[in-house]
Amino acid sequence: MTQVRPAAVLPRVGVDLVPLSRIPQLLTPGSGPALDRMLTPEERRLSDEAGAAGRLAAKEAVFKLFGATAGPLPWLATEILPGPGGRPRVRLTGRAAHLAEEAGLGPIDVSISHDGGWAIAVAAAVAVPPHIPAHVDERETS
Amino acid sequence: MSSAVDTTGIEKVRDWILGRHPDRTELAFDVNIIESRLVDSLSFVELVYAIEDASGAEIDFDTIDVEDFQTLNTIQRAFFA
Numbered sequence: 001m002t003q004v005r006p007a008a009v010l011p012r013v014g015v016d017l018v019p020l021s022r023i024p025q026l027l028t029p030g031s032g033p034a035l036d037r038m039l040t041p042e043e044r045r046l047s048d049e050a051g052a053a054g055r056l057a058a059k060e061a062v063f064k065l066f067g068a069t070a071g072p073l074p075w076l077a078t079e080i081l082p083g084p085g086g087r088p089r090v091r092l093t094g095r096a097a098h099l100a101e102e103a104g105l106g107p108i109d110v111s112i113s114h115d116g117g118w119a120i121a122v123a124a125a126v127a128v129p130p131h132i133p134a135h136v137d138e139r140e141t142s
Numbered sequence: 143m144s145s146a147v148d149t150t151g152i153e154k155v156r157d158w159i160l161g162r163h164p165d166r167t168e169l170a171f172d173v174n175i176i177e178s179r180l181v182d183s184l185s186f187v188e189l190v191y192a193i194e195d196a197s198g199a200e201i202d203f204d205t206i207d208v209e210d211f212q213t214l215n216t217i218q219r220a221f222f223a
Binding site: 018026 | 183184186187188190191203204206207208
């Protein structure tokens with residue numbers, strides 16, 4: 001039996017936390033409201049205060065996977081939506097999808113938790129170098 | 143004839159940042175507001191609104207160059223020159 005492992009496949013992890021107290025502030029008309037530039041209408045519809053804080057934390061955690069420094073977080077292009085079994089799923093479009101592709105990221109998983117007035121989120125993915133097609137099984141056995 | 147520079151807009155932005163940090167009374171124009179965490183990723187979106195409000199111009203969030211937002215000097219050059 002042989003095992004072939006690519007040398008430079010790296011796990012990526014991102015984490016972020018957001019206090020629930022920031023949400024009312026982001027909803028004040030004087031701020032824009034900023035939350036309209038951070039959550040899509042679908043996300044807004046799905047979110048109470050804790051849900052909004054969790055989604056913002058998840059978006060920041062996903063953004064950290066990209067390793068991008070040139071531009072701001074593409075808030076509306078990084079959607080955190082309900083997935084199978086109630087787990088959150090990530091939908092990337094536009095610039096967020098482009099950044100994920102540039103970073104060579106495979107599927108992204110996120111986990112969100114709330115306690116004590118805070119929301120925390122962790123995002124994880126595997127970064128695959130561009131010369132290794134993402135669809136190729138990374139382990140061969142025979 | 144003097145060519146006085148109108149600093150009203152950038153002063154509004156400075157006052158907005160100081161308003162978020164009651165512990166501070168001054169903000170020099172060369173202080174990096176991102177690295178010093180006077181503006182974090184959440185309040186960055188609010189800062190964009192504050193600049194739009196003060197400058198009267200709309201800022202396309204997708205084409206933002208974060209270098210323009212590092213200090214009051216860079217904000218002034220990018221949006222109030």
